[in-house]
Amino acid sequence: MKELLSTLNRLNHVYEQIDLLNFRAHKDLPLTFNKADSKQLLPKNKRLQFSYSYLNKEKTRLTNLLLNQVIDLRVPEFSLNKTIHPQLIDKALKLKNIDENHSKQKLKRPSRDRKINKLKQLIDKIEDENLNLCHGYLNQIYVILLIHHLLPIELRKEPYQAGELLHDNDFRTKLLQFDYDRYLYEEFKPENYLRFLIYTRVHRMPDYVKSYDAREIIPEAAECGFSGIAFEISIDGLKECYVTFKGTEVNVDYTVSSRSKRFEKAVLETYKDWDYNVNAILVGSDKNLSQLNVARDFMRYIEDNIASQTLIYGLGHSLGGHFVQTLQLMDYCFDAGYTLNSAPVNLKLIQHVKPTLFSDDVWKKLFALTDDNDNVKFITPELRRQINRLLPHDYSQIINEVFEQDMTQVFYELPFTIWIGQKWEYNLSNWKYPFKNHPRAYLNSGEVHAYQKFFEQLFAYLSSSNTSRQVLRNSVSFIRLRTRILRNNINDPQTAKYFFDYSNYLYQSGAFNDQPQKIGQEFIEQNNSVIKGSLREWPFLKSINTDMFKLATYFHVIDGAKHFLNRTPNKL
Template sequence: MKDPLFKQKKMLHPKLIDKALKLKNIDETHKKEESQLPNRNRKINKLKRLINMIDDENVGLCQGYLTQMKVLIYHNKASLFDERSEKYHPKELLDDVDFRMKIMQFDYDRYLYDDFTPEDFLDYLIFEKTQRHASFIKSYDARVLLPDAENCGFSGIAYEVKIDGIRECYVTFKGTEADMDYTENSRSKRLEKFLLEGYKDWNYNVNAILVGKSEENDQLVVARKFMSYLNEHLKENCLVYGLGHSLGGHFVQTLQLTDDYFKAGYTLNSAPVNLKQVQQIKPDLFDETTWKKLFELTNQKTVTNILNREIKRLLPREYPEIINQSFEQDLTQVFYEIPYTIWVGQKLEYNLNNWKYPFKQHLASYLSEEEIHSYQHFFEQLFVYLQDSNTSTQLMRSTLGFLGARVKILQADIDKPITSQFFYDYSNYIYESGIFLDRPQEITEDLNTSQLTMWKSSRREWPFLKSLNMDMLDLSVYFHIISGVKYFLNKKPNKIE
């Protein structure tokens, strides 16, 4: 308080106190009760306990408030921070794991930095990672620059920086996970925005990536417009890097394949490139013979090294500058089992050798080709059914209506051998992935004879439906999001050739 800075900037001290009190409040309300997890010394229980302990510490939120305090101090008294003598090296920030995680996470955590501009945040982050001061920082928000971005759900921020004369631009593409906007005071409006944002991303995920429909390429079209805008407005000799998590990683890979936008790139738990979509966006990327060969190789597949090498030989080049890191059993890896999907660049997978995590990412080990196509068709139909939903209430009502209609069809046809087999195979895959605790049984009774309601009869005939494992669902999300999976990327990865 004796520092004259507090007299010059009277709001600085209250702001610091506000952040400190929020940290203190987190500590005081820290959960004290012991975990209710089973005490048996099993790997799956140890994994649950470890993640519960991490969540219990509120690490992400605490780091957010602490970073806010550091940003305030850095921008008001930079003399407290020692600068290194060595000059900045190109790509130094991109090669820093913590920088990659934080700059990708920023788009999800914007509500934590409502008092700051993106430039404020990045200015401090650059110094924290390099101990060098940036002489120029400018952010480009796709949703500000391109009206179509918000309409279709696309989200991306580019940061142009200059450090010791080196110009770089870090383009971050946001993933599917809709973030709750806590700057909105109304809880209902927050939820409305959250659900509608999530719907836009999943609509693109399903139709453009899972199915490859031409009419649902809106987000990729906007992503290309965003990159074109950057190319026109960035200073000369600016090195452009792409970063993306989940759906954002799909944009990094796809844009590099179609347009070679990036000097280098990094993705985390990325969704794949869909070749059908690429053909619609850039048909002249390959000749007709090459397109045909690529589609033949990826039409029905179990991922193998031989198949991957054949695909790579047909691409324009190998794209070693794109690094794709993923948790081996991440839920997005299922997308790579879908027809016509590939990855671009290097693929590094991390596993849990010391833990038990049952999720199965290889669909072909459990489902036939017809069943995988049926899986695609189910979600395609769902989003056709939802396309006229303009509010979260309509979304929820339409989703339940669609599921109810499909259950009725299932009940009517369950005595047919093909329907019974499909249902059992899907259910068994979900069970083997740990999402059901009870093993499904072969269908032995025609539900048409039941006089119960649709849902009650379903639960009577298929009692395993009542054994939904919420812990497993939570884990699948945890190992997908940046703030979860980052704790498990410190081992030597398996490089997929």
């Protein structure tokens, strides 16, 4: 058993090193193509390739060793429970299969032997490792050993302190990630995974653990796309409850063998979340309040069913962070909390849901402070102080951690959006990352409202979609219609200006490689197809930089964002 645990720990460390290497590779991916950047990329590539080659070989060696050790393992508990050994072998075999499939995978060779293409291929190799899946099966082996008392427990002498887990970066990110990966643990109770996670972080064992899944408690949760889990725990007599809210990140269930079914589920889940994102957060309307209503019902259920004197903590990523902030502002239900790359609070939404939160006079003052009125809306320290003076509580117990150039930060420059509590911004020094998280430097008030209106109309158009195919088909249909309208009206000075300003903002943010030009010419004959004709008329559209979109997504999701948290933040 001692040798098996040593192999498990070493393999887990290798997974973590490959995960860190993935972050380094994404960080080093240049989005500009000058000679200086290109020259620096050659030694970086060599170091990254060398590290990956070593880690990949070590991973294969340890995976094979783990399987052999699990097969050869003999302990008295196996004779008492005949299911333990087959379970362990099954998890080790799955890790072996993932590794073998990865080694057989032949990734597409780049068309040109450029340094940047080699770096992209390395990223593809690492992503093909399926690290979250590997971590899941490895953790399942730990959990099996734990629940059958085969895992040696070394407890520290010092008792647990309140909030100790809350302020642990790894605990928070792994607990948030669990909501995305919980399909991996369906054969175990969530409580078992949490016991293992708590022990690994603080080396104390909880006296009591109970989980509450919103989708099991509230039938409407799955229907509207809301996802949240609460964990009630007691450690050394201290009672805490961690409530986690899932974000909009696509949740792919790899245990479903059918790709089409995985795709169908992922598209519909994402569509439901974005329907709420657009209507509730982007626009601040009352067209889709279902997720927020379910979130409030879930919190009321938690408060009614957990033990008295329990400290309640809120955790949320992206959309989930919006729920932490919004619930705290409306109902003050958390003793403390953290969010990661959180979407903001929309005051118009709050007014629809809880109009009595403020007096009419305070509502008017808040709207006046957070509306742009054709002025650029930046949340300055003085504006923050004015807003905070109007809020009913201090809210400093909520800490919003964010990658400084995260794409959700665009939401915070929309009218009537705020954050509550503290904001800790993280970034890297001497790093070239072009995404502009201050669009108001490029777009005026009318352009921002037109942007909001576009997405509001898109999701109104999609409202009758019931399947993933309908969502995709209707989305393409809507874009074709709007493109046709744009082409027919591009000679209008305001339309031409809006189109150029949007395109220029995307170019400045790295979304296009070619700079857009102002349109002032007559169009090619009208019998062109909408898409092909548009590409001829606006050739910069062909230069879309998919690398930028991939990077923006990676640094937003937990896999990428968590690596910023060990740096010193700028506290606002």
